Amino acid sequence: MTTTYQALERHFARLSSLRDxxxxLSWDKEVIMPHGAAERRGDVLATLAGLEHEMTVSAKTADLLDAAEALPAERLTPWQRTNLALMRRSYQQATALPGDLVEALTQATTRSEMAWREARENSDYAGYLPHLQEVLTLTQQTARARADALGLSPYDALLDTFDPGTRQSDIDPIFTQLQAQLPELIGSVLDRQAALPPALPLQGPFPTSRQEALGRSLMQQLGFNAARGRLDVSLHPFCGGATYDVRITTRYDESDFIPAMMGIIHETGHALYDQGLPAEWISQPVGQAGGMTLHESQSLIMEMQICRSRPFADWLAPVVQKGMNAPDTKAWQADNLHRHLTQVSPGFIRVDADEVTYPAHILLRYKLEKALISGDLALKDLPAAFNDGIHSLLGLKVPDDRRGCLQDIHWPEGLFGYFPCYALGAMAAAQLRAAACTQNPDILPSVARGDFTPLLTWLRTNVHSKASSAPLQDILKNATGAPLQADAFLTHIRRRYLDQAADA
Amino acid sequence: MTTTYQALERHFARLSSLRDxxxxLSWDKEVIMPHGAAERRGDVLATLAGLEHEMTVSAKTADLLDAAEALPAERLTPWQRTNLALMRRSYQQATALPGDLVEALTQATTRSEMAWREARENSDYAGYLPHLQEVLTLTQQTARARADALGLSPYDALLDTFDPGTRQSDIDPIFTQLQAQLPELIGSVLDRQAALPPALPLQGPFPTSRQEALGRSLMQQLGFNAARGRLDVSLHPFCGGATYDVRITTRYDESDFIPAMMGIIHETGHALYDQGLPAEWISQPVGQAGGMTLHESQSLIMEMQICRSRPFADWLAPVVQKGMNAPDTKAWQADNLHRHLTQVSPGFIRVDADEVTYPAHILLRYKLEKALISGDLALKDLPAAFNDGIHSLLGLKVPDDRRGCLQDIHWPEGLFGYFPCYALGAMAAAQLRAAACTQNPDILPSVARGDFTPLLTWLRTNVHSKASSAPLQDILKNATGAPLQADAFLTHIRRRYLDQAADA
Structure with a gap:
């Protein structure tokens, strides 16, 4: 009898509908909601989240889980068994925290986020510190409660909420290797770049309507299914929406088309993953995307690995020149466009960083947030530690906390354990790209003709269709023959920026 | 102790959030959802409706209602007492129907609606009849179940779901009076109109962008709060969205700007009502709009009573001429514009009807649907009965069922008891307008200057702010000194179309 299991699937399908x-509604809030509706929308989203939590921790869930787990294992398919295990995990995650702690943290992060916006504006870390302290203290309590329930260390318990199965012990060797090689590598790349004549400027302005049309045509080229998604504008670009309705956003700067174009490609990478999840499991835990690292690998394989490559630049240059109604001059040829796409420039702001210097920002945040959670670093000492780290990694002197430890919303929002996934995603993207191009040598020549089908087919087969049926490490090992590591990324950087390999 | 009552308010506030x-999500579905997401969106909406139903009929609701009703009445304010009574009504409505009947009707109407779209296209009543029979049979069962639970007749039980408190006995005298006077009145209006020279044509095309700009400026003029709502495009115009976020839609025809303009004014009338509901009760049953008749009265007082009046046409004519970039010719002066706004032309299609002939369409549908629900009319005899009715009321011979009994979606959707509210809304609009202009003689002179503030203030005070704190009849009696009746409407039609009164 699998009716118990089927009842569980129906129960979790309703939870999936609530999340959709x-x-x-969250997409609507960021993109088109009239501003006077903000407070009420907050109530609506809180009600939906509350109902989802109540349904997850209900006696019904517990009873059905117990009954389904008592079934003989052979009555369930492997996907069903994994699904059941993920349902149990979801139940454990939801029941691990006492309700008053969840509520206290929600309220503290709401206050903290508002205070942070003003503090960042004024570069006022001292004034903001009490808010961050409150969030940190409650996050430490959260981490301990999760750790106790799941048998993990506190920091691993936080990591696990963003990237199921990833542990500090997976990250440390990777980040140690990066830490050892990155500063010197950055130096060599900058030297190499300085030896070249400067890139020719791409002269604007670039009307939003032209940028949008180019973005839409690139989305289609990459394989985005417009019948199951949208492109719109928002202040902070994101990929959101729902299963079967994947909505990405961007923002346009009429003086420079590259940020919006590469932003659309980045979010399209996320969207292709969501659109490629197996339809028959779409409403179940096992059918969800496999954590933040894998998700980021899918945006970065498009934005960084493929769409800043020289073969793609060859195809892209005439498309962009026509799309921007630009003259047929040297500045708009592939050589110069590729120079713009691969410009390296150490800076203070993480979200503006190129792919070479980006991991440095993460190495620092990872080190600092581990120390904050463990209590080894006091918040009053954070700015100094942050600024020291930027100086030693990138050789820059942080002028103020606005461009230092106050720049990111993650800690103010209580998202500790989230940052490492960005760099792990870059590692995974390089590793997947290398494996894909080895296994199917037609991928890059096709990209050079604007044809993403072979690449997308490989990603569909090796990543998207797996959803959460296996852990990140197993998906990577199956796809690439190796666990997650930094080698492919470091090789990629050397080949693209030092060797200037024709296929990099 | 009112904590029991406060717990009820919190419980119903969550239900309100689910409805929002x-x-x-329904607005999104009609306006911007990518079409491939339709089926999944159906699941999401069904889940939300199912949760709302479960929460409404839960033991928690029943226990809290019993406990709150046991409180001494003087512990609650009048609004709270009415709120409690409406909560009980909502519980009764939800528990009146067995779950399998609700499900059967939902499935039957989904099938029926799809079959109807094709049947209407092909004017194929015979092929569609089995679907409509299934819907009618289940609706009869629904009506009986509601009737038993609420102590009403079956048809009154259906009426009550759209217009709480309105009974057949309220409608019959009004519709009898209309039936007696309308055919002759229509004849006189047509004679009067035929005696005039024809209206001068308004020459297009009228670009959508110009029509939209005009629509937005009229919305603002009428008092729409753009911080708490939107205007968009959809195939079938409607007013929807959520509390604090009232979204109206229209559609544009570049050969004629009047339908979109008057459509926007109509939906703005609905939206002004929703935006004018008392903020402190917005999440409670007592704070909801007071049923379909009152809602329709608010759209029609704007679209029909005020914005087709001669004083408004005087203000509107130069605005429209400028907005449509039209020449300063006689065709674009107030006289001729007013002729277009008050054109009377008996036709087959209800939704295209002018205000004079519109009630005839409803008289017929009311008579027929009562007979269908009681079983006095068999569905096989519906087309003949429908066509006979149109002939006797409007003197027209219906050429096919597409333009006859298949034209409306209401019966295919199982909405029996809905039609009368449209005509009752027109009666209420005329009655409210007459009372408003008597009580504040400045309303019409202000409208003639494009200033809707005195009118909106009167509606806010006498209708919007009442929400559901009193029944329709009490609200009308308080506002106008009389219960709902046809006199004001008939007087209005005579004054505008026969006497051509300067203020009509």
Whole structure:
């Protein structure tokens, strides 16, 4: 009898519908909601989240889980068994925290986020510190409660909420290797770049309508299914929406088309993953995307690995020149466009960083947030530690906390354990790209003709269709023959920026 | 102790949040959802509706209602007492129907609606009849179940779901009076109109962008709060969204700007009502709009009573001429514009009807649907009965069922008891307008200057702010000194179309 299991699937399908509702309502809030509706929308989203939590921790869930787990294992398919295990995990995650702690943290992060916006504006770390302290203290309590329930260390318990199965012990060797090689590598890349004549400027302005049309045509080229998604504008670009309705956003700067174009490609990478999840499991835990690292690998394989490559630049240059109605001059040829796409420039702001210097920003945040959670670093000492780290990694002197430890929203929002996934995603993207191009040598020549089908087919087969049926490490090992590591990324950087390999 | 009552308010506030979620998701579905997401969106909306139903009929609701009703009445304010009574009504409505009947009707109407779209296209009543029979049979069962639970007749039980408190006995005298006077009145109006020279044509095309700009400026003029709502495009115009986020839609025809303009004014009338509901009760049953008749009265007082009046046409003519970039010719002066706004022309299609002939369409549908629900009319005899009715009321011979009994979606959707509210809304609009202009003689002179503030203030005070704190009849009696009746409407038609009164 699998009716118990089927009842569980129906129960979790309803939870999936609630999340889809929240997904579209959150998208609406960022993109088109009239501003006077903000407070009420907050109530609606809180109600949906509350109902989802109540349904997850309900006696019904517990009873059905117990009954389904008592079934003989052979009555369930492997996907069903994994699904059941993920349902149990979801139940454990939801029941691990006492309700008053969840509520206290929600309220503290709401206050903290508002205070942070003003503090960042004024570069006022001292004034903001009490808010961050409150969030940190409650996050430490959260981490301990999760750790106790799941048998993990506190920091691993936080990591696990963003990237199921990833542990500090997976990250440390990778980040140690990066830490050892990155500063010197950055230096060599900058030297190499300085030896070249400067890139020719791409003269604007670039009307938003032209940028949008180019973005839409690139989305289509990459394989985005417009019948199951949208492109719109928002202040902070994101990929959101719902299953079967994947909505990406961007923002346009009429003086420079590259940020919006590469932003659309980045979010399209995320969207292709969501659109490629197996339809028959879409409403179940096992059918969800496999954590933040894998998700980021899918955006970065498009934005960084493929769409800043020289073969793609060859195809892209005439498309961009026509799309921007630009003259047929040297500045708009592939050589110069590729120079713009691969410009390296150490800076203070993480989200503006190129792919070479980006991991440095993460190495620092990872080190600092581990020390904050463990209590080894006091918040009053954070700015100095942050600024020291930037100086030693990038050789820059941080002028103020606005461009230092106050720049990111993650800690103010209580998202500790999230940052490392960005760099792990870059590692995974390089590793997947290398494996894909080895296994199918037609991928890059096709990209050079604007044809993403072979690449997308490989990603669909090796990543998207797996959803959460296996852990990140197993998906990577199966796809690339190796666990997650930094080698492919470091090789990629050397080949593209030092060797200037024709296929990099 | 009112904590029991406060717990009820919190419980119903969560239900209100669920309805708001559904409201925005339904709007999204009609306006911007990518078409491939339709089936999944159906699941999401069904889940939200199912949760709302479960929460409404839960033991928690029943226990809290019993406990709150046991409180001494003087511990609650009048609004709270009415709120409690409406909560009980909502519980009764939800528990009146067995779950399998609700499900059967939902499935039957989904099938029926799809079959109807094709049947209407092909004017194929015979092929569609089995679907409509299934819907009618289940609706009869629904009506009986509601009737038993609420102590009403079956048709009154259906009426009550759209217009709480309105009974057949309220409608019959009004519709009898209309039936007696309308055919002759229509004849006189047509004679009067035929005696005039024909209206001069308004020459297009009228670009959508110009029509939209004009629509937005009229919305603002009428008092629409753009911080708490939107205007968009959809195939079938509607007013939807959520509390604090009232979204109206229209559609544009570049050969004629009047339908979109008057459509926007109509939906703005609905939206002004929703935006004018009392903020402190917005999440409670007592704070909801007071049923379909009152809602329709608010759209029609704007679209029909005020914005087709001669004083408004005087203000509107130069605005429209400028907005449409039209020449300063006689065709674009107030006289001729007013002729277009008050054109009377008996036709087959209800939704295209002018205000004079519109009630005839409703008289017929009311008579027929009562007979269908009681079983006095068999569905096989519906087309003949429908066509006979149109002939006797409007003197027209219906050429096919597409333009006859298949034209409306209401019966295919199972909405029996809905039609009369449209005509009752027109009666209420005329009655409210007459009372408003008597009580504040400045209303019409202000409208003639494009200033809607005195009118909106009167509606806010006498209708919007009442929400559901009193029944329709009490609200009308308080506002106008009389219960709902046809006199004001008939007087209005005579004054505008026969006497051509300067203020009509």
């Amino acid at each position: 509702a929240s997904g579209i | 979620a559904s409201g925005i």
